[in-house]
Amino acid sequence: MSAVKLEAWREQIRKELDDTVDFWLKYSHDTTHGGFFTCIGRDGKVYDELKYVWLQGRQVWMYCRLYRTMERFHKPEILEAAKAGGAFLRKFARVSDGVSGGGPWKCAFCLTRDGKAVKIQRSVFSECFYIMAVDELSRATGDEDMQLEAEQMMQQVIFWVREDPSGLGRPALPGDAPPPSxxxxxxxxxxxxxxxxxxxxxxxxxxxxxxxxxxxxxxxxxxxxxxxxxxxxxxxxxxxxxxxxxxxxxxxxxxxxxxxxxxxxxxxxxxxxxxxxxxxxxxxxxxxxxxxxxxxxxxxxxxxxxxxxxxxxxxxxxxxxxxxxxxxxxxxxxxxxxELLQRFSQFPDAEGGxxxxxxxxxxxxxxxFKGGPFKGFFHVPRCLYMCERMLDDLLANAD
Amino acid sequence: MSAVKLEAWREQIRKELDDTVDFWLKYSHDTTHGGFFTCIGRDGKVYDELKYVWLQGRQVWMYCRLYRTMERFHKPEILEAAKAGGAFLRKFARVSDGVSGGGPWKCAFCLTRDGKAVKIQRSVFSECFYIMAVDELSRATGDEDMQLEAEQMMQQVIFWVREDPSGLGRPALPGDAPPPSxxxxxxxxxxxxxxxxxxxxxxxxxxxxxxxxxxxxxxxxxxxxxxxxxxxxxxxxxxxxxxxxxxxxxxxxxxxxxxxxxxxxxxxxxxxxxxxxxxxxxxxxxxxxxxxxxxxxxxxxxxxxxxxxxxxxxxxxxxxxxxxxxxxxxxxxxxxxxELLQRFSQFPDAEGGxxxxxxxxxxxxxxxFKGGPFKGFFHVPRCLYMCERMLDDLLANAD
The missing domain is CATH 1.50.10.10 (Glycosyltransferase)
Incomplete structure (x- = not known):
C-alpha cells in the first residue's frame, strides 16, 4: 500500500476526528449543572437530560487523552471541559453507603441533570469508567489526589471482581453457580x-x-x-x-x-x-x-x-x-x-463518513440521533484518535 | 358485516387456535423435570432449556382457561399438562427468604431446567403470573388450597405496590423521587x-x-x-x-x-x-x-x-x-x-397466519423462532381464544 494512500486515509480520519470533537464541544456541555448531555439529536438538540455515568467518565477520559497527547487538541477549552466533567463526576457519581450497600465506592449508572442518582447497576462498569476518567484527568492536570482516588477505587473493583461480589447487590442464586464469566x-x-x-x-x-x-x-x-x-x-x-x-x-x-x-x-x-x-x-x-x-x-x-x-x-x-x-x-x-490493511481500508467506505x-x-x-444512553463521546473519537496515531507511525516509518 | 363473514373469521381463528395449542402440546413439555420449555425454534426444537417464570405461569393459566371454558379443549391431556406445569411452578418458582429479601412470596424470573433460580427481577410480574396460574388451576381442579395460595400472594403483591416496595430489593434513589408510574x-x-x-x-x-x-x-x-x-x-x-x-x-x-x-x-x-x-x-x-x-x-x-x-x-x-x-x-x-370491525378485519390479513x-x-x-424468553403460550392463544368467544357471541346474537 502506498504512502499516498495512507496519507489520504489519515487526512480523512483527521477531518472526522475534528468534526466529532467539534460536535461534542458544541452541543454536549451543561453549563448550568456541569457534566455532559449525551442524548443529542441529529440536529444537535438535547432530547433527554439524564446523565449516564459511563458516558460522563468516557468523555472526561477522551478529552484529557486528546489534550495530553495531540498537539492540535492541547487547548484550554478542552482541558476546562474535561475538568468540569470530572468535577461533576466526582461530586455526584459516587452514591452514599446506605443507598447501595456497595460501600463508599459504588457509583450510580444514571443521574438526573443536577446529579441525583436514578439507577444503580449491580456491575462494576460505572466504577471502571470513573477510574479511567479520574486517572486520565490526574495526568492532564498533575493532580495527585485524583490519581490516588483512581487507585483506591481500582482496589475496590478488583475486590468485587476477584474476591467478593456481594457488595454489588446481586443475590447469589443457586442456578447461577458457577456464575458465568x-x-x-x-x-x-x-x-x-x-x-x-x-x-x-x-x-x-x-x-x-x-x-x-x-x-x-x-x-x-x-x-x-x-x-x-x-x-x-x-x-x-x-x-x-x-x-x-x-x-x-x-x-x-x-x-x-x-x-x-x-x-x-x-x-x-x-x-x-x-x-x-x-x-x-x-x-x-x-x-x-x-x-x-x-x-x-x-x-x-x-x-x-x-x-x-x-x-x-x-x-x-x-x-x-x-x-x-x-x-x-x-x-x-x-x-x-x-490483507489486514486491505480489511481496514474497507471500513471507512462502508461507513461512508x-x-x-x-x-x-x-x-x-x-x-x-447522534448520541444516546450508550453512545457518547467515546468509540468514534477513540477509534479515529487511535487510527490517526497508528497512521502517523506507519507514515513515519515509511519515510 | 354479514354473518357469513363473521363465520369465516371464526373458522380461521378456530383453526389457528387448534394449531397453536397443538404446537405447544407437542414441543414444550419437559417430561423429565416438569414445567415447559419456551425457547422453541421454528422446527419445534428446543434451543435453550431455561424456564421463564412469567411464561410458566401464563401457560398453566392458558391451558386451564381453555380446559375450563371451551368444550373441545376439555381433555385430560390439557388438564394434566396444566397440573404438571403448576406443580413445577409451585415447587420451584418461589425463592427462599434469604436469597431475595422479598419474604416467602418472592418469585424468581428465570429457572434452570431443573428448577434452580437463575435470576430474580425487582418487580412484581413473576408473582402476578404465578397468581394467575395458581388461581386458574384451582378453578380447573377445585383445589381450594391453591385458591388460598393465590389470595395470599395477591395480598403480598398489593402490599409491595401500594404500601412498601422495599421488599422487592430495589434501592430508593433520590433522583427517582417520585418514582415514575x-x-x-x-x-x-x-x-x-x-x-x-x-x-x-x-x-x-x-x-x-x-x-x-x-x-x-x-x-x-x-x-x-x-x-x-x-x-x-x-x-x-x-x-x-x-x-x-x-x-x-x-x-x-x-x-x-x-x-x-x-x-x-x-x-x-x-x-x-x-x-x-x-x-x-x-x-x-x-x-x-x-x-x-x-x-x-x-x-x-x-x-x-x-x-x-x-x-x-x-x-x-x-x-x-x-x-x-x-x-x-x-x-x-x-x-x-x-369501522371498528373493519379495523379488526385488517389484522388477520396483515398477519397472514x-x-x-x-x-x-x-x-x-x-x-x-416460535417461542423465546418472552414469547410463550400466551398472547397468541389468548387473543384467538377471546376472539373466537366474541365471534361466538356476535353470531349467536345475529341469529
Whole structure:
C-alpha cells in the first residue's frame, strides 16, 4: 500500500476526528449543572437530560487523552471541559453507603441533570469508567489526589471482581453457580491496568502484572471449540456454557479484545500472544461476524446458527465497526500483512463518513440521533484518535 | 358485516387456535423435570432449556382457561399438562427468604431446567403470573388450597405496590423521587382482580372493588395532553414526566389497556368509561401507532416525534397485534360501530397466519423462532381464544 494512500486515509480520519470533537464541544456541555448531555439529536438538540455515568467518565477520559497527547487538541477549552466533567463526576457519581450497600465506592449508572442518582447497576462498569476518567484527568492536570482516588477505587473493583461480589447487590442464586464469566470484565480490567500503569515505571507495572496476566488468561478462555469460535460467555473454569448464553457471539466485542491483546503482545514482545490475537480475535470474529449479504458486522450471533434472542441481533451498530478499524490497522502495524490493511481500508467506505449509531441489517438508519444512553463521546473519537496515531507511525516509518 | 363473514373469521381463528395449542402440546413439555420449555425454534426444537417464570405461569393459566371454558379443549391431556406445569411452578418458582429479601412470596424470573433460580427481577410480574396460574388451576381442579395460595400472594403483591416496595430489593434513589408510574402495574393488578373475582359472587367482588377503582384511575391517568396521547409513564401524581421516559408510547400496550377498561365498563355498565376506553385507548393508539408506510404497529414511539432510544422501536412484534385484534373486536361488540370491525378485519390479513414473534419494520422475519424468553403460550392463544368467544357471541346474537 502506498504512502499516498495512507496519507489520504489519515487526512480523512483527521477531518472526522475534528468534526466529532467539534460536535461534542458544541452541543454536549451543561453549563448550568456541569457534566455532559449525551442524548443529542441529529440536529444537535438535547432530547433527554439524564446523565449516564459511563458516558460522563468516557468523555472526561477522551478529552484529557486528546489534550495530553495531540498537539492540535492541547487547548484550554478542552482541558476546562474535561475538568468540569470530572468535577461533576466526582461530586455526584459516587452514591452514599446506605443507598447501595456497595460501600463508599459504588457509583450510580444514571443521574438526573443536577446529579441525583436514578439507577444503580449491580456491575462494576460505572466504577471502571470513573477510574479511567479520574486517572486520565490526574495526568492532564498533575493532580495527585485524583490519581490516588483512581487507585483506591481500582482496589475496590478488583475486590468485587476477584474476591467478593456481594457488595454489588446481586443475590447469589443457586442456578447461577458457577456464575458465568463474560468477556467484558477482564477486558475492562485490562484496559484499566494499561491506563494506570502507562509511563509510570516498573514498580507500578509490577504491581499490576499478575492482574494483567489474569485478564489475558480470562480473555483467551473465550476462544472455544478448538479455537474455531470466540464465545462471549464461558464458565469460570473456561468451559462452554449450555444454551443461548453459552452460544452467544459478539463479533465487535471480540475484535476489541483482539486489539487489547495486541497491545499487550507489543508491550511484552510476546509473539505467540500476537499470533493468537490476530488469528483468533481479529480475523476469526471478522469472518464469522461479517454479513455477506448486506455488509457490516452483526451485533450478535449464535455459534450454532440459531437465531439469537436479542431483538437487535442483526442490527449494524457503530461501535463494532470502530473496533474493527482499530483492530485491523493495529494488526497490520504489528504484522505488515497487506490483507489486514486491505480489511481496514474497507471500513471507512462502508461507513461512508456516517456516524449514526444504529443501522438496520440492510443499512438504513434505524435510530437517527447522534448520541444516546450508550453512545457518547467515546468509540468514534477513540477509534479515529487511535487510527490517526497508528497512521502517523506507519507514515513515519515509511519515510 | 354479514354473518357469513363473521363465520369465516371464526373458522380461521378456530383453526389457528387448534394449531397453536397443538404446537405447544407437542414441543414444550419437559417430561423429565416438569414445567415447559419456551425457547422453541421454528422446527419445534428446543434451543435453550431455561424456564421463564412469567411464561410458566401464563401457560398453566392458558391451558386451564381453555380446559375450563371451551368444550373441545376439555381433555385430560390439557388438564394434566396444566397440573404438571403448576406443580413445577409451585415447587420451584418461589425463592427462599434469604436469597431475595422479598419474604416467602418472592418469585424468581428465570429457572434452570431443573428448577434452580437463575435470576430474580425487582418487580412484581413473576408473582402476578404465578397468581394467575395458581388461581386458574384451582378453578380447573377445585383445589381450594391453591385458591388460598393465590389470595395470599395477591395480598403480598398489593402490599409491595401500594404500601412498601422495599421488599422487592430495589434501592430508593433520590433522583427517582417520585418514582415514575408505568401502565403495566395497574393493568396487571386489574387483570388479577378480574381473575380472582370472576364468578365468585358479590362479597369477593366487593373485597377488590377499591383496588379495581384504583387500577382504573391509574390507567386513565396515562391519557395525557388533553387526551391526545397515551403515555406509558407518568408521575405518581399523574403528570407528564420529563425526557424520553415521559414521552414514551407503547401502542400495543395502550390497546391492551383499552380492552381491559372495556371489560370493566361492561361489568359496570359504565358508559363514560366505555367511551374513554374506545376513543382514547383503542382508536387513539392505533392511529398514532400504525406505520402508514409498511403497515403494522410500531413497538415504541416518542410522542414528540423524537427517535426512541430503544433499539427495537420500529420492529413489529406479534403481541401488539394480538392486543389490537382483541381490542377492536371487543370495541365493536360493545358499540356496534362498523369501522371498528373493519379495523379488526385488517389484522388477520396483515398477519397472514404467521405467528413469528418479531418482524422488522418492513415486515421481514427478524427472529425466526416460535417461542423465546418472552414469547410463550400466551398472547397468541389468548387473543384467538377471546376472539373466537366474541365471534361466538356476535353470531349467536345475529341469529
Amino acid at each position: 463474560g468477556m467484558a470484565v477482564p477486558m475492562m480490567l485490562l484496559c484499566l491496568v494499561q491506563q494506570l500503569t502507562e509511563g509510570r515505571g516498573q514498580e507500578v507495572a509490577q504491581k499490576y502484572r499478575e492482574l494483567a496476566d489474569w485478564c489475558v488468561q480470562q480473555i483467551l478462555r473465550h476462544a472455544q471449540r478448538d479455537g474455531t469460535a470466540i464465545l462471549e460467555n464461558v464458565s469460570l473454569e473456561g468451559a462452554e456454557l449450555p444454551g443461548c448464553q453459552g452460544r452467544l457471539q459478539n463479533p465487535g466485542h471480540a475484535l476489541e479484545a483482539g486489539w487489547f491483546l495486541l497491545q499487550v503482545s507489543g508491550e511484552r514482545q510476546d509473539e505467540e500472544l500476537r499470533r493468537v490475537a490476530v488469528d483468533k480475535f481479529v480475523e476469526l470474529p471478522f469472518r464469522g461476524g461479517w454479513d455477506e449479504e448486506h455488509g457490516g458486522l452483526f451485533y450478535f450471533l449464535d455459534v450454532d446458527g440459531h437465531c439469537p434472542t436479542q431483538l437487535e441481533w442483526s442490527m449494524k451498530l457503530w461501535w463494532p465497526h470502530c473496533e474493527a478499524l482499530v483492530a485491523f490497522l493495529m494488526a497490520y502495524s504489528h504484522t505488515g500483512r497487506p 456516517e456516524w449514526f449509531g444504529y443501522l438496520t441489517q440492510e443499512g438504513k438508519v434505524a435510530l437517527d | 408505568g401502565m403495566a402495574v395497574p393493568m396487571m393488578l386489574l387483570c388479577l382482580v378480574q381473575q380472582l373475582t370472576e364468578g365468585r359472587g358479590q362479597e369477593v367482588a366487593q373485597k377488590y372493588r377499591e383496588l379495581a377503582d384504583w387500577c382504573v384511575q391509574q390507567i386513565l391517568r396515562h391519557a395525557q395532553r388533553d387526551g391526545t396521547a397515551i403515555l406509558e409513564n407518568v408521575s405518581l401524581e399523574g403528570a407528564e414526566l420529563p425526557g424520553c421516559q415521559g414521552r414514551l408510547q407503547n401502542p400495543g400496550h395502550a390497546l391492551e389497556a383499552g380492552w381491559f377498561l372495556l371489560q370493566v365498563s361492561g361489568e359496570r355498565q359504565d358508559e363514560e368509561l366505555r367511551r374513554v376506553a374506545v376513543d382514547k385507548f383503542v382508536e387513539l393508539p392505533f392511529r398514532g401507532g400504525w406505520d402508514e408506510e409498511h403497515g403494522g404497529l410500531f413497538y415504541f414511539l416518542d410522542v414528540d416525534g423524537h427517535c426512541p432510544t430503544q433499539l427495537e422501536w420500529s420492529m413489529k412484534l406479534w403481541w401488539p397485534h394480538c392486543e389490537a385484534l382483541v381490542a377492536f373486536l371487543m370495541a365493536y361488540s360493545h358499540t356496534g360501530r362498523p 404467521e405467528w413469528f414473534g418479531y418482524l422488522t419494520q418492513e415486515g421481514k422475519v427478524a427472529l425466526d
